[in-house]
Amino acid sequence: MLLPNDWHINRAVQTFAVHPFEAAENAQAIRQDLRAFLAEHQPQDDPVRRANCWTEFDPAFSKALGAAGYIGMLWPENYGGHERGPLERYIVLEELLAAGAPVGAHWIADRQTGPLLLRYGTEGQREKYLPGFAAGTMYACIGLSEPGSGSDLASVRTSARRTDNGWVINGQKVWTTGAHISHAMLALVRSEEGSERQAGLSQFLIDLDLPGVTIRPIIDMFGTHHFNEVFFEDVEIPHGALVGAEGEGWKQATAELALERSGPERYLSSHALLVELIDSAGPDAPPEVVATVGRLVSEMWTLRQMSMSVAAKLAGGEDPAVEASIVKDLGNTFEQELPLAIQAVVDADLADDTVLAKLLATLLQVSPSFSLRGGTREILRGIIARGLGLR
Template sequence: MTLSDLDLGAVQLPPEATRLRQEVRDFLAAERAAGTVLGRPDSWLTGWDPAFTRRLARRGWVGMTLPRAYGGGGRSNLERYVVIEELLAAGAPVSAHWVADRQAGPTILRHGTEAQRSHFLPRIAAGACFFSIGMSEQDSGSDLASVRTRAERTANGWRLTGTKMWTGGAHVNDHAIVLARTDESEDRHAGLSQFIVDLRDPHVRVEPIRLLSGEHTFNYCHLEGVELTDEALLGRPGDGWRQVTGELALERSGPERFLSTLPLLSALVGQLQRTGACSPEQQARVGRLTARLASIRQLSLGVAAALAAGRPADVQAALVKDLGTRFEGELVNEVREILPIAARFDATRGSYPELLATAILHAPGYTLRGGTNEILRGIITRGLELSR
């Protein structure tokens, strides 16, 4: 890696992306009028609505970058970027298909067998198959190389034993891509493999981990001797670390890493407009937040363009995640100072006080999920050292 590799440059969206953006906005306006889009913070994590996902899928907005041969849209990463950017800005309920669309589908396309591609990808694109992430464990979150979940060889395939933690949607989703140790090695990054696990298997036990708000999004996922055939292995045995590294670039660099709290910023602006009295200081602080948002977005677009071109962008993705999630949390605190109205869960749903209450309780997770920011800064530092 060189310093020029870290400089992604400005990205211009193609003309078709502008037309697509208006299509999405028109669709969302109709959904908002029907009461299905309520401008929720963190909607990509907690807005589980399979019916909404299926309506998106019928328009070709799920599995957009998957090849048409597998039921996908065959469209560009930047076109997909525009769609998910609009969905996040609107606070649309997209969590049902989020992981399947963002990383499970592309990972299966890249590393899966033809049978796996033919089985899973059309279902993902149709909004009919939902995935969870089976990476983190207790004491093995950002340090994935220390996972203790084991996959042992059997006469018919593999037996999977261990407990995954923070497994979002495991209580409602269909499958998880699970990282497990298949071989002991002095190199911690060797001997890891990925498996596609049916979350409804009788030997999978899901235990809820509730958010501060009481919402049930995350889980412990106990794998109690899950029997798998060789068809469940994703990629080659021992290639799990390389595969996960590529997957994390998809997970860390998207607009969900800086737009989770945009509905709150929009609500703030709306509230200031309704009061009819916005001081110069308030305007300046909103302007600074908007400027930060625009700069992080440009970096995120650069990563999307790099991934579309087949270039590695692990360090840049870590940078997006670090800058973006810190911005999300700081936005919540800044908004509270700009307009000091009490946060209230019992306020009208979608109002500024209610959205503020929701955002406050979700804020602790922004810099944790997808890898803690402290770990990500280590990745960024190593990348810069190698660029010298």
């Protein structure tokens, strides 16, 4: 899994502090209950939708999932949550991803926006948004990337100008996943001009149905619509839209990215293809297929243990930014290598109508993007190097 010249990643892995979860007595019961739910509610239309499923939007599925108690699992009950344990939630996430369930509609609200509001938000913000998030009927998107900023997040130029009634937002966000179905955006904007780059940033919850908000689709090479451009033209928001204190946006955004970078979606995006290979090969698979499956499964299991360790630290109130970056970097490498490794050992025409061929063709085209979302490999390795005192 590790390339010979990835010397700082090797060193980082060697220093990775393992924080195991306490075993949950009801783990098997959770899996069985969720699998029964999926058998009843998961759409069975297009098998290719199982690939990279956390970008697939299905509001009806998200609503059913919320009604069953599988969203907002860690949150307090008075905000619509269920006060379950972190291991229980992790089991639910990996089961959903392994099954290829279309979880994209609620994913960001459950993974990032909700936890951020519990940590930094006001009581009014929690009461307004969290119950809808937990019910799977209200969705959020993240406003970080901007044209011209690239991976330099601190250079964002979207501005917030204070007024007597609140704030006025002007600017543009791009590559915004799910903005076209979302009710609110958690946006990182510049609230103080002339200050140090990070010090002048704040985060705001912006309702996307406000006057002055324009959402335009970005269509990918498959003709599908996941990404968007979002424009803000003199958008008026109340004082209560500010999350936390003014100037805390950089701290909040980096904490939020730790949640984004370390979850099971960082090694399970290509999982549907691995499962289909195993099912297609059967018990009499050729030796080269058996060897490839064995290697991929062992690497996936290692990543799972590392990801769960980061989740345990997050649940304990720690800020494992370096460990989360390691998980994302290694997870992206694994996800991108998986379709190439499988292509090398199967005799599949990518134009075939088999599920294996369809999944392989899809992931060969999609997987290069895996190392871009949530921070490029270069940015992640800079974080890791700083964490190890190498720069």
